[in-house]
Structure formats: C-alpha cells, structure tokens
Amino acid sequence: MGLESIVKDEVKSLGYSQIQTDNGKVQFEADLSGIARTNLWLRTADRVKLLMGEFDAFSFEDLFEGTKALPWDQWIPRDAFIHVVGKSHKSKLYSVPDCQSIVKKAIVSKLQESYGIRGRLEEDGDKYKVEVAILKDKVTLTIDSSGTGLHKRGYRAHQGDAPLKETLAAALVKLTNWTPEHAFVDPFTGSGTIAIEAALIGQNIAPGFNREFDSENWDLLPRSVWDQAWEEAEDLANYDQPLNILGSDIDHRAIEMAKANAIEAGLGDLIDFKQMQVRDLRPSDEIGYLVGNPPYGERIGDKNVVEQTYRDLGKVMKDYPKWSVYIMTAYPYFEKCYGAKATKKRKLFNGFIKTDYHQYFGKK
The missing domain is CATH 3.40.50.150 (Vaccinia Virus protein VP39)
Known part of the structure; x- marks a missing residue:
C-alpha cells in the first residue's frame, strides 16, 4: 500500500503496457518472459501473480462454476501440488476456509476432466499456489509466480529486532x-x-x-x-x-x-x-x-x-x-x-x- 506508483514506473521501465493501478496492486500485460523478468527486476513489489480470472460470486455454486470455467489446465500440470490461500472482505462468501476448499475442488475437477483422470490427483509434483481474493462479491483468482515474497532477496542472513523490508x-x-x-x-x-x-x-x-x-x-x-x-x-x-x-x-x-x-x-x-x-x-x-x-x-x-x-x-x-x-x-x-x-x-x-x-x- 502506498507504493503503487513506484511499482507502476518499474513495470513501465521493463517495457510493459496496459498498466492499471489499484489499492495495493498493479496490473499489466506481458508475455511469458515477463514472468521471469518482473520477478527478477521489480524492487518494490511483494509478489508477481498470474491473473487467471475475475467474476462475481454470491453463492458457493457461483464460486465453484466460475472457478472451474477458467483455463487451469493450460498452466497447471496433472501432478501439481495445488495450495489454495484466500481472503474475503465485505462479501456474502465470508468463510475463507470454505472458499479455499471450493476453489481447490473446482480446480481439481477441471484438471480431472482435462487430463482424463478418474481418481484423485497425485499432487506429488511442483507446488502451484493459488489465491482466491473476494472483495464486495467480486472474485479474483491468481497463481503466485514468486513463491517466497520478493522482499526476500537472499542476502539478509542477519537482522535486528525491527528489520525494514x-x-x-x-x-x-x-x-x-x-x-x-x-x-x-x-x-x-x-x-x-x-x-x-x-x-x-x-x-x-x-x-x-x-x-x-x-x-x-x-x-x-x-x-x-x-x-x-x-x-x-x-x-x-x-x-x-x-x-x-x-x-x-x-x-x-x-x-x-x-x-x-x-x-x-x-x-x-x-x-x-x-x-x-x-x-x-x-x-x-x-x-x-x-x-x-x-x-x-x-x-x-x-x-x-x-x-x-x-x-x-x-x-x-x-x-x-x-x-x-x-x-x-x-x-x-x-x-x-x-x-x-x-x-x-x-x-x-x-x-x-x-x-x-x-x-x-x-x-x-
């Protein structure tokens, strides 16, 4: 929060366009190389997330169907370990654990159909962290491409009581x-x-x-x-x-x-x-x-x-x-x-x- 304009300038300097800023986030378009380049170069952003889709949801059924309709199979392999995190604010779907569970079921259902898997997914491959964020009944689904937050540069082996990010x-x-x-x-x-x-x-x-x-x-x-x-x-x-x-x-x-x-x-x-x-x-x-x-x-x-x-x-x-x-x-x-x-x-x-x-x- 408060650094959106700086992150926007960083994204722009990397050559990307269609940049939009909102509270606490900057949205932009990039090709596949942009995932690697922004993770490497953004100094003031916390994470780089892939926006999978946005839709309104007023019931768990809306959440399930809206999630399942997205192209998860284009990004997530059949053996992926899928970890879902979530947050909800001022929405009818306020139970975050329930929302996480439904999103996970919807993604699994999509992958089972796409890969022709009858039983449960093995989930013994690489980790894919999905976030469901619901604000005023609008659902935003993303995949985290960073892993550990980008503030973790890898050099700070030692720190004091109140370290600055x-x-x-x-x-x-x-x-x-x-x-x-x-x-x-x-x-x-x-x-x-x-x-x-x-x-x-x-x-x-x-x-x-x-x-x-x-x-x-x-x-x-x-x-x-x-x-x-x-x-x-x-x-x-x-x-x-x-x-x-x-x-x-x-x-x-x-x-x-x-x-x-x-x-x-x-x-x-x-x-x-x-x-x-x-x-x-x-x-x-x-x-x-x-x-x-x-x-x-x-x-x-x-x-x-x-x-x-x-x-x-x-x-x-x-x-x-x-x-x-x-x-x-x-x-x-x-x-x-x-x-x-x-x-x-x-x-x-x-x-x-x-x-x-x-x-x-x-x-x-």
Missing part, C-alpha cells in the same frame, strides 16, 4: 533523486538494508539475482525463458560503477550484521559501515543524500532518546544545505525536533505502522 528500503531510495555519482548515507543502518538496496540500484543489479522463484519449475515456462532473463540481468548490471555509500549505527552489533549482509549480497567492498552516533556524522562531500529509518520512540522510555537523536541529526545537517535528507518515522513531532519543516511529506506503511516520509530537498 527490502522492498520498502528500495522504495525509500527510489523516492529520492539520488544517482550513483553522489554520496549516500544511512545513519540508522541497522542490518544495512537501505545501504545495500541503494548499492543494488546504483549498479543496476537485479534484486532477484540471488534467489529462486516458484515459476522456475513451471512446465509452461521453457528453461530458455529464465536463461534469457538471467542473461539480460547480467548484461545490464554495471559492476564498474563506483559508489560512495556509508551506513552508520550506534550499535556495534548492527554494524557487524550489516557488514555480513553486504558480503552475502556480493557488495562487501562497495559499502562502508561505521559505528557512530548521529551527532558525530560529518559527510565529506558537498552534495549528497541521507536516507534513514530511525527509531520511532514507541517503546516506554525511548521517547527522550529518540527526540535527542532527531535534534542531533537536524543540527548536523544544518551545516550541509546542499544535502537532501529523507527520513521515515511514525513519530508525530519529528519536524519540531529536527528543527525544520519538511519540503514534502509522503504517507507510507512500514508493515502495519503508518509513517510519514519527511523529504528535505537540498539547495541547488
């Missing part, structure tokens, strides 16, 4: 005007996620380069489709692009985690990590970008510490007027503590926490 970290970077020619600092680096995502963006490395996807095992997707997508990702990566990225944190354990994660991502030599208090930050470049997700002061006793941290940051950055500063926090009095009103604010959700992304544009 990789997809949101990438969004925080993409919402700035940063280019790899400029310095980049995250003074609340935690496990290093924002700095690592910035490095991946800076060198144009596909975020999915270090993981696997469910659709790699789909019968309908030839191995050549994935091979071409991986080859394209390798060709487009700019490993020679120099970067000036610093991640700092007051906690030495966080710095060790961040270093380990950067090494896992293959970026160990490209990012500097230092244990440092915010008040000791002294950027060496005249122009740069600071992006951070500081503590929000939600735990008892943290409020005074958090407010002081915000004040320290404001005092430091006052001496760097050409730097652009981007801070995401749920603390309502951030601007007062920081000492300046944001140029622009954007509502973002960090998990289920509603936050403001405070944007301070540097002087030209």
Whole structure:
C-alpha cells in the first residue's frame, strides 16, 4: 500500500503496457518472459501473480462454476501440488476456509476432466499456489509466480529486532533523486538494508539475482525463458560503477550484521559501515543524500532518546544545505525536533505502522 506508483514506473521501465493501478496492486500485460523478468527486476513489489480470472460470486455454486470455467489446465500440470490461500472482505462468501476448499475442488475437477483422470490427483509434483481474493462479491483468482515474497532477496542472513523490508528500503531510495555519482548515507543502518538496496540500484543489479522463484519449475515456462532473463540481468548490471555509500549505527552489533549482509549480497567492498552516533556524522562531500529509518520512540522510555537523536541529526545537517535528507518515522513531532519543516511529506506503511516520509530537498 502506498507504493503503487513506484511499482507502476518499474513495470513501465521493463517495457510493459496496459498498466492499471489499484489499492495495493498493479496490473499489466506481458508475455511469458515477463514472468521471469518482473520477478527478477521489480524492487518494490511483494509478489508477481498470474491473473487467471475475475467474476462475481454470491453463492458457493457461483464460486465453484466460475472457478472451474477458467483455463487451469493450460498452466497447471496433472501432478501439481495445488495450495489454495484466500481472503474475503465485505462479501456474502465470508468463510475463507470454505472458499479455499471450493476453489481447490473446482480446480481439481477441471484438471480431472482435462487430463482424463478418474481418481484423485497425485499432487506429488511442483507446488502451484493459488489465491482466491473476494472483495464486495467480486472474485479474483491468481497463481503466485514468486513463491517466497520478493522482499526476500537472499542476502539478509542477519537482522535486528525491527528489520525494514527490502522492498520498502528500495522504495525509500527510489523516492529520492539520488544517482550513483553522489554520496549516500544511512545513519540508522541497522542490518544495512537501505545501504545495500541503494548499492543494488546504483549498479543496476537485479534484486532477484540471488534467489529462486516458484515459476522456475513451471512446465509452461521453457528453461530458455529464465536463461534469457538471467542473461539480460547480467548484461545490464554495471559492476564498474563506483559508489560512495556509508551506513552508520550506534550499535556495534548492527554494524557487524550489516557488514555480513553486504558480503552475502556480493557488495562487501562497495559499502562502508561505521559505528557512530548521529551527532558525530560529518559527510565529506558537498552534495549528497541521507536516507534513514530511525527509531520511532514507541517503546516506554525511548521517547527522550529518540527526540535527542532527531535534534542531533537536524543540527548536523544544518551545516550541509546542499544535502537532501529523507527520513521515515511514525513519530508525530519529528519536524519540531529536527528543527525544520519538511519540503514534502509522503504517507507510507512500514508493515502495519503508518509513517510519514519527511523529504528535505537540498539547495541547488
């Protein structure tokens, strides 16, 4: 939620059209290669799903018949393990377990007829995850092509108590005007996620380069489709692009985690990590970008510490007027503590926490 426009821009940059945005989702048309390319390249999307069909359903019979009418046999092989998940909101069919069960029965019935199977399906093959989502009696059926959520890049072996999702970290970077020619600092680096995502963006490395996807095992997707997508990702990566990225944190354990994660991502030599208090930050470049997700002061006793941290940051950055500063926090009095009103604010959700992304544009 809140990142639809960024995902739309990413989809557009991959060359796809017929793009529509809705709450929490972006819909577009692509060929088979699009399944592989979008899974590899989308930095701010959670999943890539194949839209099987949409229809209205006011009864379980409507749900069964509408589901069975869809071309499941074109995508799902006879030995597939079919896992159905669901959600329902403001609909007559409100029992999610019942809806899941009926969708599963309808898909199985379709496959039995199509493949001429009299008994039960073996379901000992690759997993196909189907989602039934019902909103105001409208059913949307999809197959998940990603498997594990796309925020799971594969590099974060270590994380702290409140880790920032990789997809949101990438969004925080993409919402700035940063280019790899400029310095980049995250003074609340935690496990290093924002700095690592910035490095991946800076060198144009596909975020999915270090993981696997469910659709790699789909019968309908030839191995050549994935091979071409991986080859394209390798060709487009700019490993020679120099970067000036610093991640700092007051906690030495966080710095060790961040270093380990950067090494896992293959970026160990490209990012500097230092244990440092915010008040000791002294950027060496005249122009740069600071992006951070500081503590929000939600735990008892943290409020005074958090407010002081915000004040320290404001005092430091006052001496760097050409730097652009981007801070995401749920603390309502951030601007007062920081000492300046944001140029622009954007509502973002960090998990289920509603936050403001405070944007301070540097002087030209």
